[in-house]
Amino acid sequence: MKNNEVNVFLFIACIIIGILISMNMSFNKNAIRVVLSTKQYQDASYEKLQLESQINSLIDELKTMNSKVQTYDSGFNSTKTVTDELNKEIQKNKMDLGYTAVTGEGIRFSVSDASEYLKFSTAEDRNYIVHDYDIMNILNDLKDAGAEAISINGQRIISTSSIFCSEVLIDINGVEFPKPFNFEAIGNKATLLSYMDSDENYLKYLRYVRKIHWDIETVDNLTIPAYNGNIKSDKISEAK
Amino acid sequence: MIAVIGLLLGIIIGVLFDVNIPRELSPYISVAVFACLDSVFGALRASLSKNFRSDIFISGFFGNAVLAAGLAYLGDKLGIPVYLAAVIVFGGRIFNNFAVIRRALLEKTRLH
Numbered sequence: 001m002k003n004n005e006v007n008v009f010l011f012i013a014c015i016i017i018g019i020l021i022s023m024n025m026s027f028n029k030n031a032i033r034v035v036l037s038t039k040q041y042q043d044a045s046y047e048k049l050q051l052e053s054q055i056n057s058l059i060d061e062l063k064t065m066n067s068k069v070q071t072y073d074s075g076f077n078s079t080k081t082v083t084d085e086l087n088k089e090i091q092k093n094k095m096d097l098g099y100t101a102v103t104g105e106g107i108r109f110s111v112s113d114a115s116e117y118l119k120f121s122t123a124e125d126r127n128y129i130v131h132d133y134d135i136m137n138i139l140n141d142l143k144d145a146g147a148e149a150i151s152i153n154g155q156r157i158i159s160t161s162s163i164f165c166s167e168v169l170i171d172i173n174g175v176e177f178p179k180p181f182n183f184e185a186i187g188n189k190a191t192l193l194s195y196m197d198s199d200e201n202y203l204k205y206l207r208y209v210r211k212i213h214w215d216i217e218t219v220d221n222l223t224i225p226a227y228n229g230n231i232k233s234d235k236i237s238e239a240k
Numbered sequence: 241m242i243a244v245i246g247l248l249l250g251i252i253i254g255v256l257f258d259v260n261i262p263r264e265l266s267p268y269i270s271v272a273v274f275a276c277l278d279s280v281f282g283a284l285r286a287s288l289s290k291n292f293r294s295d296i297f298i299s300g301f302f303g304n305a306v307l308a309a310g311l312a313y314l315g316d317k318l319g320i321p322v323y324l325a326a327v328i329v330f331g332g333r334i335f336n337n338f339a340v341i342r343r344a345l346l347e348k349t350r351l352h
Contacts, residue, residue: 006287009297010280011246017276018250024269 098158098227102149104186106222107193109203111138112180114211127210130179132165134212135172137202138183139163145195147185149224153177156227173229189218243280267316268309271326275304278330281337288344304330 036044071085094100114128139157142150150157155173164171169178185192193216196203206212279301286292308326315322 005294006283006292007242009294010243010283010287013276013280013283013297013301014243014246015250015253017273017280018247018252019254020250020269020273020276021247022251022254024266024273 098156101226103223105189106186108184109216110180110182111214147187149186151184151224158227271312272305272309274330275308285337
């Protein structure tokens with residue numbers, strides 16, 4: 001009798017353990033286990049985070065697209081809703097292209113020659129002057145830091161903007177400017193500041209190696225003017 | 241024998257119903273399973289030495305499991321691997337119990 005009782009309890013207990021074990025084991029054949037080093041694990045989790053944020057932004061985009069489709073569908077009968085929606089989209093595209101003045105938080109800094117180091121004869125002088133390629137490198141850094149709109153001395157930088165060396169002046173969007181060069185960039189001001197101010201970036205190289213001055217300030221309300229030139233599109237047409 | 245049958249039955253039930261617990265909880269369940277296994281071995285040993293008591297078994301079975309899982313969770317929150325303590329204690333006891341069971345069974349077979 002006593003032995004029977006033990007058996008019953010053991011049986012029940014073992015069933016519970018079995019269920020727990022099978023719950024905990026994955027019988028999924030696709031699950032391949034890999035042992036990662038700390039570095040690999042960090043990289044992988046970083047990648048996971050990035051993918052998740054990408055997914056989130058894609059979901060957001062899907063939502064806006066869906067709501068747009070809905071407005072088109074529901075406003076099919078009234079032309080005004082559709083035109084309003086289209087106008088809004090044109091405005092957004094213009095803003096993205098740089099054809100409208102934009103405002104937002106961002107950073108502002110000015111880059112100028114290291115005048116006190118200039119000797120006006122030596123080949124060294126090259127180092128202490130701001131060149132066109134310096135402007136380009138700074139622009140690249142700004143874009144990499146996530147700047148959404150950039151201007152130099154009031155010239156909006158767009159996809160077709162050009163920067164040339166023109167003797168002592170620098171030609172930006174076809175307009176020649178003397179020093180100093182005032183950069184303004186709209187974006188997350190904390191990100192922009194920390195990125196541009198980090199040691200591996202071009203501005204630090206300018207400061208420590210080339211002795212060129214600059215000082216970044218964050219601005220809450222920055223206005224960047226529109227691009228006022230024209231984009232030539234004589235020869236291009238949409239590819240089919 | 242009955243234990244092995246029960247274990248197989250439990251695994252089959254678990255697979256058939258395909259209940260998957262969240263990945264975050266799985267380490268705690270593992271520790272709990274270990275505690276339960278320890279209780280089962282203890283019960284086997286007690287039944288062989290004829291002093292099995294159902295109340296002790298049931299309280300130990302569930303109490304140990306909950307305590308082990310709870311300690312493992314607490315350890316995780318505090319940053320100490322407390323589950324190691326559970327694994328060492330229960331692992332040691334399982335081996336002890338198994339040694340006793342083995343001896344008892346061998347004694348029995350020798351008598352016959």
